[in-house]
Amino acid sequence: MVTGYGRVERVLRLWLPVGVFLVVSLFPFYWMAITSIKPNAELYNRNMMPLLVHNPTLKHYVDLLTQTSFLLWTWNTMLVAVIATAISLLFGTMLAYPLARMRFAGAGLIATTIAAIYLVPQPLLFIPLADVINRLQLGNTLTSVILTYPTMLVPFCAWLLLGYFKTVPKELEEAARIDGASRLQTMRRIFLPLCTPGFISAGIFAFTLSQNEFLYALIFLTKSSVRTVPVGVIAELIRGDVFYWGQLMAGALLGSIPVALIYSFFVEHYVAGLTAGSVKA
Amino acid sequence: MTVRSEPLLGVTGARRGRASLGLWLDRESVFSWLMMALPLLFLAGFVGYPFCYGILLSLQDRPVAHAGTFVGLNNFIADFNDPIFWRVAANTFVYTGIATLLKMVFGLCLALAMNQNFPLKNLVRALLLLPFIVPTVLSTVAWLWMLDPAFSVVNRLLLALGWPRPGPSWLGNPVLAMASIIVINTWRGLPFYGITLLAGLQTVPVELYEAATIDGAGGWQRFRYVTLPLLQPIILIVTLFSVIFTFADFQLVYVLTHGGPQNATHLFATYAFDIAMGAGQLGKGASVALTMLPALALLIVALTIYMRRR
Numbered sequence: 001m002v003t004g005y006g007r008v009e010r011v012l013r014l015w016l017p018v019g020v021f022l023v024v025s026l027f028p029f030y031w032m033a034i035t036s037i038k039p040n041a042e043l044y045n046r047n048m049m050p051l052l053v054h055n056p057t058l059k060h061y062v063d064l065l066t067q068t069s070f071l072l073w074t075w076n077t078m079l080v081a082v083i084a085t086a087i088s089l090l091f092g093t094m095l096a097y098p099l100a101r102m103r104f105a106g107a108g109l110i111a112t113t114i115a116a117i118y119l120v121p122q123p124l125l126f127i128p129l130a131d132v133i134n135r136l137q138l139g140n141t142l143t144s145v146i147l148t149y150p151t152m153l154v155p156f157c158a159w160l161l162l163g164y165f166k167t168v169p170k171e172l173e174e175a176a177r178i179d180g181a182s183r184l185q186t187m188r189r190i191f192l193p194l195c196t197p198g199f200i201s202a203g204i205f206a207f208t209l210s211q212n213e214f215l216y217a218l219i220f221l222t223k224s225s226v227r228t229v230p231v232g233v234i235a236e237l238i239r240g241d242v243f244y245w246g247q248l249m250a251g252a253l254l255g256s257i258p259v260a261l262i263y264s265f266f267v268e269h270y271v272a273g274l275t276a277g278s279v280k281a
Numbered sequence: 282m283t284v285r286s287e288p289l290l291g292v293t294g295a296r297r298g299r300a301s302l303g304l305w306l307d308r309e310s311v312f313s314w315l316m317m318a319l320p321l322l323f324l325a326g327f328v329g330y331p332f333c334y335g336i337l338l339s340l341q342d343r344p345v346a347h348a349g350t351f352v353g354l355n356n357f358i359a360d361f362n363d364p365i366f367w368r369v370a371a372n373t374f375v376y377t378g379i380a381t382l383l384k385m386v387f388g389l390c391l392a393l394a395m396n397q398n399f400p401l402k403n404l405v406r407a408l409l410l411l412p413f414i415v416p417t418v419l420s421t422v423a424w425l426w427m428l429d430p431a432f433s434v435v436n437r438l439l440l441a442l443g444w445p446r447p448g449p450s451w452l453g454n455p456v457l458a459m460a461s462i463i464v465i466n467t468w469r470g471l472p473f474y475g476i477t478l479l480a481g482l483q484t485v486p487v488e489l490y491e492a493a494t495i496d497g498a499g500g501w502q503r504f505r506y507v508t509l510p511l512l513q514p515i516i517l518i519v520t521l522f523s524v525i526f527t528f529a530d531f532q533l534v535y536v537l538t539h540g541g542p543q544n545a546t547h548l549f550a551t552y553a554f555d556i557a558m559g560a561g562q563l564g565k566g567a568s569v570a571l572t573m574l575p576a577l578a579l580l581i582v583a584l585t586i587y588m589r590r591r
Contacts, residue, residue, distance in 0.1 A: 017390060018394050028468075029423070031423060091319070092320075094319065110321070115584075119585065123570055125331050128335035128338055128567065150323070214416075230416050230419060233418065248422055249422075256415040260414065270414070
């Protein structure tokens with residue numbers, strides 16, 4: 001950036017490394033995509049050039065959608081992700097607003113606790129949680145995951161929103177308070193509408209994490225009708241030692257599309273959220 | 282202000298009561314605790330309680346669907362006398378250490394390569410993040426197929442380049458299986474490092490590089506004495522994050538190897554899962570999961586303090 005350099009140097013410094021990173025990052029998705037449209041005769045023939053498709057077919061997609069519960073799993077995944085995200089944004093706001101704006105004894109302790117909970121990985125909790133879910137008789141219900149996903153999403157949203165809330169200037173709220181608005185009115189009418197970008201960042205993250213969750217869904221959801229896409233794909237498309245690679249890759253690709261679509265619309269918010277925790281001082 | 286002082290000028294008691302309730306609710310501490318009560322109760326019930334209950338479980342002999350009996354530290358003693366447990370511990374440290382190092386080095390390379398102006402930069406950045414946002418299990422299934430014993434595309438490419446038949450058994454050989462899960466974890470986690478470090482690089486003032494150049498610093502020296510010190514806090518925070526979640530990884534190993542071959546890739550999380558969910562020994566499983574706690578607690582406390590300070 002400081003000095004301009006010649007064409008060869010630019011290839012070596014820019015296009016070569018960026019190109020290598022791109023190929024490595026994207027190849028598995030390319031492989032997923034072309035596997036899903038290859039007929040079996042081609043998939044399991046070792047004499048054909050593997051990187052290209054010779055006779056594309058949609059058979060694997062048709063089989064996936066007609067012979068498995070994939071559409072139902074997709075619906076379950078969406079439903080759970082949307083509700084868990086909504087709960088997490090609501091609870092996250094209820095935690096972050098007082099911590100960002102009010103002075104009260106214990107605020108520091110609560111903020112520290114939330115940061116710590118955010119960092120507790122699931123494998124530390126899944127065994128006792130499995131027993132709790134059993135005792136509540138919530139096994140094989142979507143409620144089990146709708147209740148447990150927010151355990152990781154609420155601290156996360158609270159933390160991200162806390163950082164965002166602190167960047168919003170206080171003057172408007174102070175003006176509203178002087179005009180006689182209660183704290184709740186000030187928060188709802190004046191403050192929250194200013195924070196839409198923060199909610200979008202936190203929401204996309206929570207949604208992505210819900211779609212990605214595997215361990216709780218694997219343990220709590222053992223009936224096909226309540227499964228989410230990741231668990232359904234792993235538990236039902238890999239049958240013993242027989243793999244249905246075409247269907248598996250079709251399922252993996254279709255299962256990735258909702259996240260990728262939402263991500264592509266909000267990529268700047270996603271990057272902002274990703275870097276918020278570490279870059280902003 | 283005039284509105285609020287009105288009731289004091291002698292109106293009915295009911296109105297005064299309501300006004301004082303309003304004033305009470307308006308106090309910062311009351312408002313705050315009322316607002317936080319529900320989410321805090323939720324976290325206490327679904328994180329705090331299971332955490333304490335997990336500790337209790339680890340002190341019990343507790344088969345699934347049976348009442349537990351208190352056995353003191355016997356589960357932990359059994360763990361420490363179990364050679365597989367030590368294998369699992371070693372695996373977890375190797376996996377976390379090497380994968381973190383790879384992500385750090387290549388993540389920095391990625392950030393430096395991306396910190397140049399070129400056409401379609403935003404599109405390239407979005408594409409590079411894909412491995413990180415696609416559900417882990419789904420991309421890992423693609424890797425499972427890429428490393429398939431009979432039809433591995435990696436091996437077919439190697440054979441085409443003259444590698445002797447039949448090519449490496451990526452998930453069947455203990456050392457190669459560990460190498461494979463490390464590479465795939467790196468593949469998935471790299472964008473997080475790269476894009477976060479890139480955001481950090483973009484905050485480094487150009488003047489510093491110019492000043493260093495005037496002082497006679499070469500490319501390497503500018504990197505060593507300007508870039509690295511300024512990036513250091515971000516590198517630290519990203520690394521702590523990554524170490525915590527790599528240390529407790531589950532999905533990748535569950536899908537690729539189930540801990541095999543011969544426990545060569547079992548991590549704490551997958552081993553605890555096998556004992557608790559496979560063999561139905563909730564108490565012993567909880568004890569294995571809890572042995573992660575000292576290392577995790579150290580990391581979590583360090584990162585929490587660091588995040589709170591900023």
